[in-house]
Amino acid sequence: MLTLENISKIYQGRLPYQALEDVSFSMSAGEFVAVMGPSGSGKSTLLNLIGTTDSLSSGEVFVNQRPIKALSKNELADFRRTTLGFVFQQFHLLDTLTVEENIVLPLTLGRYGIKEMEQRSDTMLTRLGLKEHAKKRTYELSGGQAQRVAIGRALIHKPKLVLCDEPTGNLDTKSSKEVLQLLAEIRLEEETTILMVTHDALAASYCDRVLFLKDGRLYNELYRPTKQGDFYQQISNVLISLGGTEDDFSSVRFS
Template sequence: MAILEVNKMNKTYIGKVNYEALKNITLSVEEGEFVAIMGPSGSGKTTLLNCISTIDAPTGGTIHINKISPYALKEEELAAFRRQQLGFVFQDFNLVHTLTVQENILLPLALDRVAQDVMMERLAKVTTILGIQHLLTKRTFEISGGQAQRVAIARAIIHEPTLLLADEPTGNLDTKSVKDVMQLFTTVNQDMNTTILMVTHDAYVASFCQRVVFIKDGEFYNEVYKGNNRQQFYQSIVDNLAFLGGVTHDFS
């Protein structure tokens, strides 16, 4: 079943000179898939993610998430849809520094007034998967960047979203933390069957995914699938980026 369906989507920014950021984008992501979007700076990949996440409305075409068109919803319905159907992981973590790690993770459930016993059950589940049980009483300024991203991932998945969206989630991390965090994304994808769509500029990061979609100048360019050989998959990503003028990362 397709969790995400984008059909002939366009996005034009209106100004003194109109700028067509996305042109006729069609994309489908199946339940349980882990997909990366790649392309050079200015290619439209973040704009695409913003339209899917309902941060920015498309100019034309349609988007359906779990068979629902978010842009057909009223404002209150859309806010509830975001909280319940979508999870977000950002480059700069977006944690609330006045809250403890536990309070940050539980925030989406608290906003939806989920019962306390359900909250604690889900907290135990996600913190065990992500290996951060020992951090729950700490403040965010007391933990490392890699630990902070784990907390951000836990907050994004605790309400068991239909679709997890990640925008350059490893951009602020050192090499070891990048590998750790991407292994965690893989675990979340496989153990919780979470559907993930991630924007990245990094070929190494993208090699953890099952499929990579490339866009150039706001249009679909190509896509490659992982198959059984990650090294070959990585090389395919690098080759496509070379044509596009993108950025790569050493494979290890």
């Protein structure tokens, strides 16, 4: 579904900085993959390149065998609107709108009738366990609820590829688990392909595979064994071998 071929990113500034170097990997449709690595290793840069909010210095990104570079301006806008969904650490919700208005927002940009919008919003609110909160403003929500709203908004148009940058970074353990469970279920139901940046080994253990970045290069790759607990241990071991202490990768960040 997604293929990256030898991609590199050099930020041009007074001192040019190579944030990614020769990164290649593929994801099949419906795969749930985590990206881990120390701060500054290029994780967000990677998501931005795939999400087309930043441009490649070299290499190629293919979505369904088509190079993103070859898309026209209109096709690119269409790609962003229909194929992609984004979830961020800061939920980026609009606090002048209600929960259901936030969720339905992406549909208002497309060709959806009112009925269809209501139906989808209703299904999604139920799916997210937010039905009783539908009329609330977003500042009346807990962190976990707010992130579920953000996920609803990212998924309401049924995107094929969802990019998440530390979706559990601001959440406590219980809310993190709810959000991860939700992502895992939705990708099974909709065959959504999900790429998720995370510092948290527990979050990564929900995925099928973990890619590790170090200094802008692919450092290691792990596939999930049968047991999630074993996977968590394997991931933690790679994080320790990456250098730093486990605290650097903990879901609780103090910086």
